Amino acid sequence: MTEAEALERLRKFATDPAARGLADDAALFEGLVITHDSIAEGVHFLSEDPAGSVGWKLVAVNLSDLAGKGATPAAAVLSLTIGSDSIWDEAFLTGVEAACASYGLPLIGGDTIALPDGAPRVFGLTAIGRAGPRTPSRGGGKPGDQLWLVGSIGDSAAGLALLLGDRKAAGLLVDSYRRPVPQLIAGRMLAPHANAMMDVSDGLLLDAQRLAEASGCTATIDLDGLPLSKAFVAERGNGLAARLFAGTGGDDYALLAALPADLDPLSLSLPSGTSIRCIGSLGADGGILRLVSKGKPVALPETLGHEHHGNSASTVAGRT
């Protein structure tokens, strides 16, 4: 079963308004934004990844979903698997603790299970946030909105590529893969103004397509506008192929917001050092996603990002 098929089946009974049609990354239940992301060894993290970074990442990817809805962290419930390697387990929990402490997320409960010997580790977290004055969905974008991206993209995918070539690789790109940073403050400041917003975790192009589709608009992305880090450019360059790699790599935990054209987010006093860049716009031109570079159309790549298929999980890549 593919993720799309699972969602279709779930929508038949997840009809409560809090579910928002399962069209969003999070539920909105009585003023609380609720999300759950699981990560599995060999799918979302590498067996060789330091245990502490795995714990950090579990918390961070969930906080990124809260950031995408402009919510403030309030509580979390951990689904923990324990194994025979106590040192690993201890380091994992230290990573969970560090991320919870860094972002003010109180851990309030959970469950501990042991898996059969040799099974890949699987961890889950339910994160609960307090909704702000508005909780933007994916689906509220309007023709004429500008698409803004908070954070940079491609670093994590480049880091993963380095690790797949050499499991001992290190550096900024590898750190981006292992220790993503949720854009909580920017999310909270943008949410009241955003017609649509979501975190970018499965690949910018795929997530932009989802936002556009949910909004009934066409997203046009200017590949030349994608924010690439110095470390990324040093590793991959900044040509069209590199930009398509960055736009489809996934695991970025950036934010994508559709803002009215008359709003300049630079006027919002985002935290200093926040990278925010206009990367395109929404229109009503027909189609869902269009790419341009140097003013000319660019054909969509075959794969826009990471979709979750029940029978294709064996390639390692980050996707939540």
Added chain:
Amino acid sequence: MTEAEALERLRKFATDPAARGLADDAALFEGLVITHDSIAEGVHFLSEDPAGSVGWKLVAVNLSDLAGKGATPAAAVLSLTIGSDSIWDEAFLTGVEAACASYGLPLIGGDTIALPDGAPRVFGLTAIGRAGPRTPSRGGGKPGDQLWLVGSIGDSAAGLALLLGDRKAAGLLVDSYRRPVPQLIAGRMLAPHANAMMDVSDGLLLDAQRLAEASGCTATIDLDGLPLSKAFVAERGNGLAARLFAGTGGDDYALLAALPADLDPLSLSLPSGTSIRCIGSLGADGGILRLVSKGKPVALPETLGHEHHGNSASTVAGRT
């Protein structure tokens, strides 16, 4: 790492009052009772179990935690793994749907991941309930309280034993293992009166010991008072060995409540057909757990129930 070690580590930072010291089955967050239970193939369910029953069980074991706190189901978030067997996945979701519909639990969100080929299936659910006027913990029992058990015990363990002998076994006991029934209404009616309450999932004797320890009391259990079903007695008899098997088997999803001695729960108009039985009492005699039968002390069995160890998950049994 054992579950006890994991809890000890988590308590170092799960210091928010909502966590209740991680000494309970559920958190209490702003009027909401929040719990998470995961189930794994080969640990909490058998590979041969019908997929629909696995989905049912995932929901039911979480609702049982809400029942133990007297909460009313309000929302759930599903952690779903999908595989290449779409028929299995579809049947699993149908089981989830049936349990949600049966107990009025709205599914409002979740996450879908694919696991590496050959990995055991793992599912999780975060269940959110509305707290009643009182949310009893494990730790409020007082000397002189009577211990009452809602539901019967041993059926599920007897069903599992049948299945381990013959994967095609069927009947009431197997049904109890596969499709537990959360005692939601009884839990809601008892909670305002209970000094301590919890659901019995890891084995009555182990869970009674936990309640007694948290309450700083001695629990005395009269093995002759254990409620055994006709089907259980037909399969296992009702002698001391059978009673110890029932008391340690686990996966019962019964409720254990410490009620003041002057309260007769039979006066509470529990739903017709509810089995409730006084099985012992709390005292201040020293020690944590004592067993009696025919008025005489019975030595504690070596194992009181299922504890979760990181290195002993390969025996299949239900435990959440």
